[in-house]
Amino acid sequence: MFKKAISLISTIVIVVALGGCSSTKLQEVDGVTQLRFKDTIETSELKKIDSKTVSMIGFMSTSTPLKGEYTYLMNMPYQNCAFCVPNTDSLVNTIAVYAPQGKRFEFTDVPVKVTGILEFANTTDSMGYSYEYRIKDAKLEPADLSELEDDIKIYTALINQGFAESMENIFTTIYKTINYEKKDIKTEGLQVLDTNLTKDVKAMFENLDKSNYEEMISMTESIDKLITDINKDIESENYDNLGQYNNEGNELYTTYSLWLLEAEI
Numbered sequence: 001m002f003k004k005a006i007s008l009i010s011t012i013v014i015v016v017a018l019g020g021c022s023s024t025k026l027q028e029v030d031g032v033t034q035l036r037f038k039d040t041i042e043t044s045e046l047k048k049i050d051s052k053t054v055s056m057i058g059f060m061s062t063s064t065p066l067k068g069e070y071t072y073l074m075n076m077p078y079q080n081c082a083f084c085v086p087n088t089d090s091l092v093n094t095i096a097v098y099a100p101q102g103k104r105f106e107f108t109d110v111p112v113k114v115t116g117i118l119e120f121a122n123t124t125d126s127m128g129y130s131y132e133y134r135i136k137d138a139k140l141e142p143a144d145l146s147e148l149e150d151d152i153k154i155y156t157a158l159i160n161q162g163f164a165e166s167m168e169n170i171f172t173t174i175y176k177t178i179n180y181e182k183k184d185i186k187t188e189g190l191q192v193l194d195t196n197l198t199k200d201v202k203a204m205f206e207n208l209d210k211s212n213y214e215e216m217i218s219m220t221e222s223i224d225k226l227i228t229d230i231n232k233d234i235e236s237e238n239y240d241n242l243g244q245y246n247n248e249g250n251e252l253y254t255t256y257s258l259w260l261l262e263a264e265i
Contacts, residue, residue: 032115037075037265040090046133047120054135055115056095057143058265060107065126068104073097073114073135077155078164078260083129096125096134109164110156111143111265148265154212155263161204164260170197170223171253178230178242178249187239192231198223219255226252 026045027034033049035041035056061072063080072082075093085092097114099105116138124130145153173193176183180190198220205213226248233241 033118035091035095037091037093040092042090043087043133046091046118049118050120050133052118053115054118055113056135057111057113057148058095059109059111059263060105061094062107063127064105064107068099068106070096070098070125070134071105071107071140072129073112075265076261077109077111077159077263078257082127083131087131096123096129096131097138097140098134098136099140100137105140108142109159111145111148111152111263112140113143115139115141152263152265155260157208158204158213158216163201163204166201166204167256170201171249171256173197174223174226174230174245174249177234178245180239180242187237190234190239192234193227195224195227195231197227215255216259219252219259222248222252 026041026049031053033052033054035054037056037058056073058073058075059077059079061074061079061082063082064071073095074082079093082094082096085094087094097105097116114135116135118133119136120133122130122132123134145156176185177190177193180187201220202217205217210217226245230242230245233239
């Protein structure tokens, strides 16, 4: 899709992840040690609770193996670059989580709570990632939003309605149209874009506090304008003009992706 935007987001993820610098002492509740990405817990502290029950809240990586026997829990949603920031001296932004034998995880894009056994064991998984500790025999369940920051609640209220999937479909549709030659589409088969492409997304804001989503609402309005401009060129058969809309598409996709990153745990 809009690769320049994706490259930018990957860079921002690394910068944000490196922002933490101080380690926090571990806290235990009812025999379960609570771990948090924001605490940048030092590995030396984690070793003290090897083989103990731990819990942690995060997001499932989009690079979770299809079979679902394990996943990568990350500090931000919609990240496919597990261990882009390696866990060297502290837990930074990724930890591998393994389901019990014979069980599997189903992907979700809402915050999840993982509870399992912390195990120190040098592991190289089927995706080729190597790490010295993981959470095994884990139970995965939706996180209790009442325990999370407001930005996570705002994110989840919209994501639960299928916002991310709808936006990906919208951007993919626009990209295929303005890059029709790369998609082996002949001009004779090039159709104008549906002017109601963002209708379902706009409806998602109706029962929410719109003041929390002003940037996303403005983005959908900009997408509508972009669609109008693209359609004018298609109707006028100015096909050579379509490629110029890639820059605007990149900017809009970056706006959308950066909004996703605001939900950092």
